[in-house]
Amino acid sequence: MGLRWHHFALWGLFAVTLFVLPEFVSRGTLRTLIFANFLAIFAISWDTLSGRTGYISFGHPFLIGIGAYTTAILTKRFDVAMEISIPIAVIATMVGGLIVLLPALRIKGSYFALVTLAMMELIYQLVQVIRPDLTGGTRGMSGLPTLTRGAVNGYYMSVSLMLAIALTTWLVMRTRLGTALSAIGMNEEAVSGSGLSVTKLKMAAFLFSAFIAGLGGAVYIHYLGSIAPRALFDINFVFTIIVAALIGGAGTTVGPIAGAFFLTFLLEYLRPYLPGAERYMVYSGLALILYMAQPKGMWELFFQGIAKFDRLGRRE
Amino acid sequence: MALLEIENLSAFYGKAQALHDLTFNVEEGSIIAMVGANGAGKSTLLDSIMGLTQTKGDIRLDGTPITAAKPQDIVVKGVGYAPERFNLFPYMTVRDNLLVGAYTAREDIETNLDMIHKLFPRLEERENQETVSQSGGERQMVSLGRALMSSPRLLLVDEPTIGLAPKVCLEIADVLKRLRDEFSLTVLITEQNANFALSLAEQIMVLESGHLVASGTSDELSSDERLAAAYFGH
Structure with missing residues (x-):
């Protein structure tokens, strides 16, 4: 697909807006934005595999967890520097995920979703019982080295990473590889009949998705300075990632970012009124309404709005 | 010289046998039509040549085995x-649908796109339109175009006229003839519309319940009373 100057201009405008934001918002809002950035990274990762190819994964924290635990163990237990442990964590996520989850890509539909869900539950149980001296067991680990200090620095780190991942993903998805991945989601048999190796394409999607998940997971825990298995492998975390991608616009790069920002702020603003898990009922209801209104997500609604505005302008 | 040689080809869906010991050749630069009713095994035959079904027997392309x-x-x-x-990608543009077919032919992309646009000018006019919003005829053109993007020597076309208006069928027939005459392509089509096959192919084969029951030119097959009544409507 062709690249136009206005594409880069829009990305530039988006980046500049995000970079000047700390001048105008409170520290509290910045902290919320940091979580939105990380959720956007995870949603982009999920979308690269599931939104594009149609293989719905319910076990994405499995990949995020490999990256997060690898760097946590290396830095905390073996005093490895973060500059080394994070790349190792990314490679471990890609290799570990490939060994465990790639065979699952041979099955389709709800069976694939169930296998990935089982994988997440499996790693949750394993980190608690296997070598708790390394993993920290049920309590996880705290006192991990952090990459930055303070909300502003944390925001700049997370937004830079999110933008770098988003732009890279957007560029990759505009190549023929990206087109072929989207084609799998629409008609896998036709992809095969066109002479493309569906297995190799799915592997490419998986590795790319694992790369983002591993990197995001590793950097995330070095922002938090701690890792807690109960929060990481929580079913609500999975659904938040999936819902962010779906309501934002699956199969796009900007959609998951929009969905992640929308969901994070929605959950945050609901917190004073609904401090417990009830918040998730409200957001799932809202997500359902949005999804019923436009299955292609908020990003499509945005385009429809622009088209309507354009038509009105021409009429006048 | 035979570009495609098929010898004792059988195809299976699990334990069910869909094709039974088919043997025939497809000569280079010709149009061959495989005629048969629903369930005769026409699509299975093309899927088998493409390696999409479980098969037994030999398939050779230009003398090289491609069976496995x-x-x-x-x-x-x-x-x-x-x-x-x-079998298109409904929410992709015409251009992207064509490009998926070009995955294996990196050097020839622009040349092939030019050829397809000459064959089907409508596809160039609507290259940014999603195929979900196209007519049946246009989708058939995209489907043929996508198959041509890989610079094939042998083109397999499964029921190119199904559900299409007579005028569009004539357009498709014209394009298939041009592919043979101008681009030296060999074409193997399957058809239920036997009269379309008669108007187009040098050789016609008849498939019934997975068995090859007749083969010959249109004149030869038309003179067989049973086949003429069953497939050619006279």
Whole structure:
């Protein structure tokens, strides 16, 4: 697909807006934005595999967890520097995920979703019982080295990473590889009949998705300075990632970012009124309404709005 | 010289046998039509050539066995496939649908796009339109175009006229003839519309319940009373 100057201009405008934001918002809002950035990274990762190819994964924290635990163990237990442990964590996520989850890509539909869900539950149980001296067991680990200090620095780190991942993903998805991945989601048999190796394409999607998940997971825990298995492998975390991608616009790069920002702020603003898990009922209801209104997500609604505005302008 | 040789080909869906010991050749630079009713095994035959079904027997392309080859390797060897009911990517533009077919032919992309736009000018006019919003005829053109993007020597086309208006069928027939005459392509089509096959193909074969029951020119097959009544309507 062709690249136009206005594409880069829009990305530039988006980046500049995000970079000047700390001048105008409170520290509290910045902290919320940091979580939105990380959720956007995870949603982009999920979308690269599931939104594009149609293989719905319910076990994405499995990949995020490999990256997060690898760097946590290396830095905390073996005093490895973060500059080394994070790349190792990314490679471990890609290799570990490939060994465990790639065979699952041979099955389709709800069976694939169930296998990935089982994988997440499996790693949750394993980190608690296997070598708790390394993993920290049920309590996880705290006192991990952090990459930055303070909300502003944390925001700049997370937004830079999110933008770098988003732009890279957007560029990759505009190549023929990206087109072929989207084609799998629409008609896998036709992809095969066109002479493309569906297995190799799915592997490419998986590795790319694992790369983002591993990197995001590793950097995330070095922002938090701690890792807690109960929060990481929580079913609500999975659904938040999936819902962010779906309501934002699956199969796009900007959609998951929009969905992640929308969901994070929605959950945050609901917190004073609904401090417990009830918040998730409200957001799932809202997500359902949005999804019923436009299955292609908020990003499509945005385009429809622009088209309507354009038509009105021409009429006048 | 035979570009495609098929010898004792049987195809299976699990334990069910869909094709029974088919043997025939497809000569280079010709149009061959495989005629048969629903369930005769026409699509299975093309799927078998493409390596998409479980088969027994020999399939050779230009003398090289392709029986156990993967679909992507068969496409690289020079076979293009336009499956029945178009099998397109509905929410992709015409151009992207065509480009998916070009995955194995990196050097020839622009040349092939030019050729397809000359064959189907409508596809160039609507290259940014999603195929979900196209007519049946246009989708068939995209399907054929996608198969041509891999620079094939042998084109397999499954029921190219199904559900199309007579005028569009004539357009498709014209394009298939041009592919043979101007681009020296060999074409193997399957058809229920036997009269379309008669108007187009040098050789016609009749498939019934997975068995090859007759083969010959249109004159030869028309003179067989049973076949003429069953397939050619006279």
